[in-house]
Amino acid sequence: MSSGNSETIWNLYLTLGLAAAVILFALISALVIYQRRFVKLHRTYSKNLLSAQEEERAWVAREVHDDALQRVAMLAHELHEVADEPPGNVDRQRQRIGAIVTEVEDLGVMLRRVAHRLHPSLIDQAGLVPALEGLAGDVSRAHGIQVDVEIPPSNAIPGVPRDVALILYRIAQEGLRNVARHSGVKRASLRVVPTQDNELSLEIVDRGRGFVHDDHPKSHKGLGLVSMAERARLADGRLEVWSEPGKGTRLRAIVPAHQGEVS
Amino acid sequence: MDTLPWELHAATALEGLIPLFVWLRSRLAKTEISRPRRLVMAWLLVQFTSDLFQLYTMSRGISNLWARYLISPTSDVLMLYALSMWQTHPLRRIGIRVAMLVLVPVWFGYAIAEGVGAFGRYSDPLRSIVILVATLVTLVGNGLTTTTRISRHDWFWVAAGVALYFALEAALGPFLEFIFADSRDIALRAFLFKARFDILAYLLIAAGLLCPQETARPSGTSI
Ligand SMILES: Nc1ncnc2c1ncn2[C@@H]1O[C@H](COP(=O)(O)OP(=O)(O)OP(=O)(O)O)[C@@H](O)[C@H]1O
Numbered sequence: 001m002s003s004g005n006s007e008t009i010w011n012l013y014l015t016l017g018l019a020a021a022v023i024l025f026a027l028i029s030a031l032v033i034y035q036r037r038f039v040k041l042h043r044t045y046s047k048n049l050l051s052a053q054e055e056e057r058a059w060v061a062r063e064v065h066d067d068a069l070q071r072v073a074m075l076a077h078e079l080h081e082v083a084d085e086p087p088g089n090v091d092r093q094r095q096r097i098g099a100i101v102t103e104v105e106d107l108g109v110m111l112r113r114v115a116h117r118l119h120p121s122l123i124d125q126a127g128l129v130p131a132l133e134g135l136a137g138d139v140s141r142a143h144g145i146q147v148d149v150e151i152p153p154s155n156a157i158p159g160v161p162r163d164v165a166l167i168l169y170r171i172a173q174e175g176l177r178n179v180a181r182h183s184g185v186k187r188a189s190l191r192v193v194p195t196q197d198n199e200l201s202l203e204i205v206d207r208g209r210g211f212v213h214d215d216h217p218k219s220h221k222g223l224g225l226v227s228m229a230e231r232a233r234l235a236d237g238r239l240e241v242w243s244e245p246g247k248g249t250r251l252r253a254i255v256p257a258h259q260g261e262v263s
Numbered sequence: 264m265d266t267l268p269w270e271l272h273a274a275t276a277l278e279g280l281i282p283l284f285v286w287l288r289s290r291l292a293k294t295e296i297s298r299p300r301r302l303v304m305a306w307l308l309v310q311f312t313s314d315l316f317q318l319y320t321m322s323r324g325i326s327n328l329w330a331r332y333l334i335s336p337t338s339d340v341l342m343l344y345a346l347s348m349w350q351t352h353p354l355r356r357i358g359i360r361v362a363m364l365v366l367v368p369v370w371f372g373y374a375i376a377e378g379v380g381a382f383g384r385y386s387d388p389l390r391s392i393v394i395l396v397a398t399l400v401t402l403v404g405n406g407l408t409t410t411t412r413i414s415r416h417d418w419f420w421v422a423a424g425v426a427l428y429f430a431l432e433a434a435l436g437p438f439l440e441f442i443f444a445d446s447r448d449i450a451l452r453a454f455l456f457k458a459r460f461d462i463l464a465y466l467l468i469a470a471g472l473l474c475p476q477e478t479a480r481p482s483g484t485s486i
């Protein structure tokens with residue numbers, strides 16, 4: 001009987017040991033596999049980021065070189081002609097100067113567009129809420145999408161530092177761009193809600209075609225979602241994505257808010 | 264086999280009725296059943312089939328010991344894969360899938376070394392412990408990161424039920440075999456005790472399978 005007992009106990013130990021071994025092996029393999037994917041994801045991310053920055057620069061260069069400089073050259077040419085023209089025909093001169101003024105104004109609009117793309121100054125001047133409202137308006141005009149904005153008045157939401165506001169603005173920008181490009185519907189909603197834990201949540205919802213989302217790097221061809229998550233993380237926050245084919249997409253960026261700072 | 268206590272019949276009936284009911288309800292409500300839920304339903308059906316098969320072979324006096332080699336790996340793969348699909352973090356998802364892939368061959372080796380006549384005395388607790396840990400990982404890991412009430416999630420109920428089921432399985436299995444020789448009476452009582460908690464476990468699982476589904480699945484971008 002005692003030898004039977006000790007055998008039983010030995011077998012129990014063996015069972016526990018085997019179970020622990022299986023669990024430990026799973027844990028370590030998971031860590032190794034996950035870490036490798038993480039590294040790979042970040043390598044593609046920084047590569048994509050680099051090329052995206054290059055593209056952005058190329059865009060600015062193109063705008064400035066092909067468009068702005070052309071216009072400046074033309075303006076210079078026209079101004080020369082006005083200057084060389086014999087005096088007398090005042091009406092004609094006035095007409096030409098009027099045309100030049102319009103062109104200068106156009107140029108101003110174009111340059112403002114370039115500058116705005118580089119940095120949305122509205123955030124500095126007016127704060128996050130008007131900047132988001134402006135963004136919604138821009139998107140409506142540019143893509144014909146109706147954006148239902150639902151933002152409590154500035155004094156009802158906790159303030160966030162300026163860099164966090166910029167991060168939220170960029171996330172909204174990319175989120176709405178994705179709606180315009182991928183959702184297939186002409187309507188979206190943009191909501192800013194304070195949470196109970198003194199956080200600020202920015203939500204972009206569409207009822208469009210949706211997509212299958214997982215965190216496998218292979219499926220991350222685009223840069224938008226990754227960079228939104230990265231941006232949220234920069235602000236000590238997080239990004240949540242709900243989507244299902246045919247059921248639309250809901251994007252939520254949550255960042256901590258700090259009491260008493262400008263919004 | 265009408266000498267068997269009602270608890271055993273009730274547990275077996277639930278294994279068959281829960282998937283049937285969940286399926287019928289989804290038909291009527293015209294909703295789709297999510298993939299992890301379907302796997303848990305399949306798991307219940309495998310339990311059901313296995314119980315019916317055992318009752319049948321026992322009543323005929325046929326040996327049914329070999330069936331474990333088929334049923335155990337199938338049901339473990341179903342349950343672990345379902346749990347892995349519910350994980351909100353990829354690390355836990357990968358971990359449970361690796362555990363699933365490792366458990367099956369290790370369990371096979373152990374069960375064969377143990378011999379068919381051992382009734383899975385030690386190899387069954389092995390799988391029970393691994394699945395128990397997977398359910399605890401689900402409850403703690405998902406529970407800590409969810410931003411909505413935990414009782415609204417199907418994985419909460421299912422993992423709680425499965426944890427209860429396998430905790431008793433792991434604890435009572437070897438114990439039963441150990442004392443069976445000494446006291447038939449205690450063994451029978453322990454057996455009934457487990458059957459009652461199995462009923463509770465199945466009801467918890469049913470609560471998970473029937474709780475309203477989120478229209479869209481949260482996915483692990485909470486970096
Ligand atoms: N609102 C949406 N509706 C439908 N599909 C979407 C939506 N947002 C994103 N997607 C899908 O997710 C994919 C990844 O989006 P992401 O923003 O990361 O990349 P992208 O928009 O394709 O490229 P990029 O933003 O880098 O220019 C998209 O290709 C698209 O298939």
Ligand SMILES: [Mg+2]
Nearest residue numbers: 178222224225
């Ligand atoms: Mg995009």
